[in-house]
Amino acid sequence: MSTEAIEGPVLVVGTGLIGTSIALALTRAGVDVVLEDANASALQEAVYRGAGSVLADQIPALVVVAVPPSVAAQELANASQRFVEATITDTTSVKGRVLDDAITRGADPHRLVGGHPMAGRESSGPGAARADLLDDRLWIITPTGHEGEEHLARVRRLIATCGASVEEMDAAEHDAAVALVSHAPQVVASSLASVLVDEPAARIQIAGQGLADTTRIAGSDTDLWVQILRANAGPVAGVLESVIEAIQQAASALEASSSGASSSESNAGDDGEDESLADVLRRGKEGRSRLPGKHGTAATRYAVVPVMVEDKPGELARLFVAAGDLDINLEDVRIEHVLGRPSGLVDLFVRPEVRDGLVEGLENAGFDVRA
Amino acid sequence: MSTEAIEGPVLVVGTGLIGTSIALALTRAGVDVVLEDANASALQEAVYRGAGSVLADQIPALVVVAVPPSVAAQELANASQRFVEATITDTTSVKGRVLDDAITRGADPHRLVGGHPMAGRESSGPGAARADLLDDRLWIITPTGHEGEEHLARVRRLIATCGASVEEMDAAEHDAAVALVSHAPQVVASSLASVLVDEPAARIQIAGQGLADTTRIAGSDTDLWVQILRANAGPVAGVLESVIEAIQQAASALEASSSGASSSESNAGDDGEDESLADVLRRGKEGRSRLPGKHGTAATRYAVVPVMVEDKPGELARLFVAAGDLDINLEDVRIEHVLGRPSGLVDLFVRPEVRDGLVEGLENAGFDVRA
Numbered sequence: 001m002s003t004e005a006i007e008g009p010v011l012v013v014g015t016g017l018i019g020t021s022i023a024l025a026l027t028r029a030g031v032d033v034v035l036e037d038a039n040a041s042a043l044q045e046a047v048y049r050g051a052g053s054v055l056a057d058q059i060p061a062l063v064v065v066a067v068p069p070s071v072a073a074q075e076l077a078n079a080s081q082r083f084v085e086a087t088i089t090d091t092t093s094v095k096g097r098v099l100d101d102a103i104t105r106g107a108d109p110h111r112l113v114g115g116h117p118m119a120g121r122e123s124s125g126p127g128a129a130r131a132d133l134l135d136d137r138l139w140i141i142t143p144t145g146h147e148g149e150e151h152l153a154r155v156r157r158l159i160a161t162c163g164a165s166v167e168e169m170d171a172a173e174h175d176a177a178v179a180l181v182s183h184a185p186q187v188v189a190s191s192l193a194s195v196l197v198d199e200p201a202a203r204i205q206i207a208g209q210g211l212a213d214t215t216r217i218a219g220s221d222t223d224l225w226v227q228i229l230r231a232n233a234g235p236v237a238g239v240l241e242s243v244i245e246a247i248q249q250a251a252s253a254l255e256a257s258s259s260g261a262s263s264s265e266s267n268a269g270d271d272g273e274d275e276s277l278a279d280v281l282r283r284g285k286e287g288r289s290r291l292p293g294k295h296g297t298a299a300t301r302y303a304v305v306p307v308m309v310e311d312k313p314g315e316l317a318r319l320f321v322a323a324g325d326l327d328i329n330l331e332d333v334r335i336e337h338v339l340g341r342p343s344g345l346v347d348l349f350v351r352p353e354v355r356d357g358l359v360e361g362l363e364n365a366g367f368d369v370r371a
Numbered sequence: 372m373s374t375e376a377i378e379g380p381v382l383v384v385g386t387g388l389i390g391t392s393i394a395l396a397l398t399r400a401g402v403d404v405v406l407e408d409a410n411a412s413a414l415q416e417a418v419y420r421g422a423g424s425v426l427a428d429q430i431p432a433l434v435v436v437a438v439p440p441s442v443a444a445q446e447l448a449n450a451s452q453r454f455v456e457a458t459i460t461d462t463t464s465v466k467g468r469v470l471d472d473a474i475t476r477g478a479d480p481h482r483l484v485g486g487h488p489m490a491g492r493e494s495s496g497p498g499a500a501r502a503d504l505l506d507d508r509l510w511i512i513t514p515t516g517h518e519g520e521e522h523l524a525r526v527r528r529l530i531a532t533c534g535a536s537v538e539e540m541d542a543a544e545h546d547a548a549v550a551l552v553s554h555a556p557q558v559v560a561s562s563l564a565s566v567l568v569d570e571p572a573a574r575i576q577i578a579g580q581g582l583a584d585t586t587r588i589a590g591s592d593t594d595l596w597v598q599i600l601r602a603n604a605g606p607v608a609g610v611l612e613s614v615i616e617a618i619q620q621a622a623s624a625l626e627a628s629s630s631g632a633s634s635s636e637s638n639a640g641d642d643g644e645d646e647s648l649a650d651v652l653r654r655g656k657e658g659r660s661r662l663p664g665k666h667g668t669a670a671t672r673y674a675v676v677p678v679m680v681e682d683k684p685g686e687l688a689r690l691f692v693a694a695g696d697l698d699i700n701l702e703d704v705r706i707e708h709v710l711g712r713p714s715g716l717v718d719l720f721v722r723p724e725v726r727d728g729l730v731e732g733l734e735n736a737g738f739d740v741r742a
Contacts, residue, residue, distance in 0.1 A: 118577065130741050132679070138577065169573075177574035180566070185585045188563050190655025191617035192556060195610060197658045202540075203548035204661050206489065206509065212662055213584045214556045218655040226649045229621070233629035239566060240622040244615055246562035250600070251611040258604035278597045284561025284589040287568045290575050291583055308503070316704070317688070317695030324688030333687070333704050370501050 006157040008032030011060035011083070013075055015039075015046035018091050018117060019066030020129035023051035025162040028131045034058050046126040059083065062154055065090040069227040073101030080107040087151040089115045089158065093178060094231040095142045095171040109146035113155040114171060116140045116178075117164060124221065135163035142171035179235035186217055186225060187236065188243055193218035246280050253277040302331050303355035305348045308368040319346065319367065326361040328354045345370065377528040379403030382431035382454070384446055386410075386417035389462050389488060390437030391500035394422035396533040399502045405429050417497040430454065433525055436461040440598040444472030451478040458522040460486045460529065464549060465602040466513045466542040480517040484526040485542060487511045487549075488535060495592065506534035513542035550606035557588055557596060558607065559614055564589035580705075617651050624648040673702050674726035676719045679739040690717065690738065697732040699725045716741065 008031045012023045015037040023033045023046060033052030037043040047054060063079040063086050065072060072092045079088050080102075088111050092098045095114045103109050117139040139159045143152055159166045169177070193215040196204055229236055253273040309315045323330055332349035350358055359371045380403040383394045387408075394404045394417065404423030408414040418425060434450040434457050436443060443463040451459050451473075459482050463469045466485045474480050488510040510530045514523055530537045540548070564586040567575055600607055624644040680686045694701055703720035721729055730742045 118579065132739075132741060135679075140577070173574070177577050180570055180574050181578035181582045184566075185563060185582050187618060187621045187651065188559060189581075189585050190652045191614050191621065192559050193656070193658035194617045194651055194654035195551070195555075195613045195658065196661050197654050199551055199661075201661070203544070203551050205663050206511070206538075206548050207552035207662055208489065210560075210588045211552045211556050213587045214560050215655070215659050215662070216584045217581045218652075218659040220652075220656070222649055222652045222656060225652050226645055229625060229648060230628050230645065233625040237622045237625040237629060240618055240625070242566045243562050244618050244622065246565045247558060247611055247615050247618075250558045250562065251608045251615065254600060254604040254608040254611070257601050258608060274597055274601065277600060278593055280558065280565055281561045281589075281591075281593040281596050283565035283568050284586070285564070285591070285593060287564035287566065288586050288589040290567050290570075290572070291578055291586070292576050308506075312700060314695035314698075316701055317691035317693075320688035320691040322688075324685035327685075329683060330687055368503075370503060 005029045006031055006154060006161045007061055009034050009058045009060045010158070011036060011055055011058070011063045011079070011086075012052065013037070013063060013065045013079060014067035015042050015051065015126045016066060017124045017126070017128050017133075018119070019064065020046045020049065020051045020126040021119075021131065021133035022064055022066065022091070022117075022158075022162055024049070024129055024131035025134055026158075027052055029161045031161065032058075034060065042126050046129070049126060049129065051126070051129070060086050062087045062089070062158060064158070065092075068224060069094055069098065069231040072098045072231075073105055073107075076102035076112065077105035077107045080111060084108075085111075087111050087113065087154045089113045089141075089155045091115055091117055092231070093182075093228055094175055096175045097231055099142070099144070099171060109144065110148050111151050112144075113147050113151055114142040114144075115155060115159070116142075116174065117159075117162075119164075124224075132163065134159075137164045138167055139164035140167050140169050140174055142169055142174050144171065175232050176235050179232055179239050183229055183232055183236045184239035184243060186220065187229065187240055189215050189218040246283070250277050250280045302349035303352040304371075305350065305355060305358050305362070306370040307346050307348065307362060308370060309344060309346055316346070319348075319362075322362055322365040322367065323348065323358065325365075326358060328358050328361070376400045377402055377525060377532045378432055380405050380429045380431045381529070382407060382426060382429070382434045382450075382457075383423065384408070384434060384436045384450060385438035386413050386422065386497045387437060387439075388495045388497070388499050388504075389490070390435065391417045391420065391422045391497040392490075392502065392504035393435055393437065393462070393488070393529075393533055395420070395500055395502035396505055397529075398423055400532045402532065403429075405431065413497050417500070420497060420500065422497070422500070431457050433458045433460070433529060435529070436463075439595060440465055440469065440602040443469050443602075444476055444478075447473035447483065448476035448478045451482060455479075456482075458482055458484065458525045460484045460512075460526045462486055462488055463602070464553070464599055466545045468546075468602050470513070470515070470542060480515065481519050482522050483515075484518050484522055485513040485515075486526060486530070487513075487545065488530075488533075490535075495595075503534065508535045509538055510535040511538050511540050511545055513540055513545050515542065546603050547606050550603055550610050554600055554603055554607045555610035555614060557591065558600065558611055560586050560589040617654070621648050621651045673720035674723040675742075676721065676726060676729050676733070677741040678717050678719065678733060679741060680715060680717055687717070690719075690733075693733055693736040693738065694719065694729065696736075697729060699729050699732075 011034050012019045013036045015035055026033045034055040035046055035052045036055045065075045067075050069092050072090055099114045117134055119133050119137040253276040257273045330348050334347040359369055362369050382405050383390045384407045386406055397404045405426040406417055406423045407426045436446045438446050440463050470485045488505055490504050490508040624647040628644045701719050705718040730740055733740050
């Protein structure tokens with residue numbers, strides 16, 4: 001991978017979170033960046049933040065289309081026709097349909113390289129952009145075989161200049177992958193959370209960390225997600241049908257168990273239903289174990305050391321200082337809030353081989369370790 | 372609520388995680404505790420850990436049945452018949468069916484008070500038990516109106532002695548609530564994770580924090596969950612059917628969109644499908660906002676301050692010390708791992724009014740704040 005910075009000018013079309021972050025990263029690297037956005041105030045804010053200057057009569061060598069999925073194909077085609085020598089790329093989280101549409105609408109396949117930088121934030125817009133948003137992130141590109149070598153190389157230089165890692169995938173494979181790991185989970189989390197809407201508050205009040213985790217992404221932006229899901233409709237629908245099938249298998253087993261037995265105790269007639277239910281749970285556990293671990297390496301089983309801390313300034317600091325003094329690296333931290341009390345259980349995740357040392361060290365330092 | 376310690380002896384039937392933790396908490400409070408478990412090595416481990424002594428000829432004033440759901444009803448009936456004066460309670464996470472069964476099998480309704488301490492850990496068994504596992508936890512009891520005042524009062528003293536907070540609910544209402552916030556989410560998380568089993572590793576490798584959160588609880592113990600779900604089959608199946616309906620609404624909208632339109636761009640014909648899809652996402656967002664916030668208070672919107680730290684011992688400590696020096700309380704912490712690189716983005720959650728002070732203070736302290 002070349003580490004040579006990309007040559008300018010680079011035109012960024014769309015100064016939202018991703019577009020402005022890319023522009024800031026390029027500006028940081030000394031690249032000449034020009035900007036365009038249909039929304040004048042977003043454009044002005046990006047310029048004000050130092051992302052680049054408003055496009056005048058510059059001829060860009062590269063155009064980065066960073067607009068919502070519903071308008072991406074048309075903007076790619078427009079860019080291709082306006083700048084007939086330029087390399088054209090995008091940042092849309094769906095690739096196959098958007099790129100096909102762009103070509104249908106007149107984009108030049110020889111100069112078009114689809115991209116998907118895998119980064120985001122809870123907030124959006126140019127105000128939330130950061131020059132380092134893409135640092136160390138995965139940025140997938142989906143070559144078709146029709147693009148010229150020089151255009152592919154230029155997009156690779158763009159990604160390197162932004163500090164991200166490039167990975168090549170087939171567009172259909174990319175879309176199947178994001179349907180599986182991102183788009184379908186979004187619908188499932190939203191659907192689960194949606195059943196809370198009409199329930200009495202007293203039921204919801206006893207919810208713990210499990211439901212909070214399972215529905216966390218249901219808080220995402222509705223309009224943007226409608227566009228993403230629609231642009232990847234086929235693959236997402238396919239995954240959703242598989243999820244429905246699994247839930248239905250469990251629900252049917254439970255319904256049979258509920259109507260057929262008047263007792264909570266096992267008896268021979270329920271073995272088939274129990275097996276059908278256990279199958280879903282067992283497969284879920286197996287599927288869960290396939291998720292990537294920290295830093296994309298194979299999943300590591302960390303040891304958990306729970307510590308009860310007071311909920312006041314400095315208490316977490318005291319805990320982490322103690323761990324640091326022991327020269328033990330914390331792999332992850334989870335704070336579990338305790339209903340109605342001013343204290344919290346903090347789970348420290350460490351490599352199994354250092355667990356005992358951490359427990360002993362924290363106890364010696366006076367911590368309320370609950371391991 | 373009385374803070375008077377409960378009188379002994381208390382018999383704990385079942386020395387797993389919950390039973391042994393209750394026994395340890397009672398022993399801590401000076402209560403005379405006797406133990407029983409069909410599994411001799413589990414019983415021995417609980418005794419060894421100081422949870423109490425093996426039941427001999429003592430006559431317990433209270434029996435706590437802390438066994439798996441599939442045998443809880445029978446153990447409650449047995450206890451009621453063996454100790455004809457004793458108060459009988461349990462710790463099963465399902466109440467209606469288990470208590471009805473117990474009475475059918477011969478438990479005395481006058482002395483039976485159902486309970487559900489809402490605590491757990493990633494590990495199980497007496498070795499994972501802690502005297503303080505129930506401290507500050509919610510412990511639901513489900514009076515039927517048939518129990519005697521003295522028995523209800525005794526169970527309340529048990530809960531107070533263990534350091535937990537008591538809350539009364541109707542048994543059916545309890546079961547509907549746990550079906551909604553715990554049991555159905557377990558099935559949904561498992562079902563979503565189950566579709567990963569047969570997928571190529573290359574697709575799963577690009578998964579991020581969203582899927583990890585959504586499927587976290589899918590790692591739970593299969594056998595225990597089959598019993599829990601089966602004992603609460605009707606309410607769980609009902610919630611699952613509502614979840615399926617919501618996912619199906621989204622999937623059908625996507626299938627119509629996928630087959631009907633050859634373009635990723637919006638056009639008039641898709642408005643109905645988009646609206647149907649948006650409806651699920653919008654309701655999900657609304658449902659999600661109804662979850663209890665920290666400490667059971669109404670959900671608070673925290674401000675997020677992302678900070679990039681090196682992945683080495685002491686780095687988190689340095690960050691938390693800096694936050695502590697600013698006298699700012701961290702409400703929550705989330706560590707986001709970056710694919711393939713030795714650094715991590717740490718999201719600090721604070722009250723909105725202290726956000727700017729934290730950002731400025733951390734930047735002054737040399738931190739790589741990405742707000």
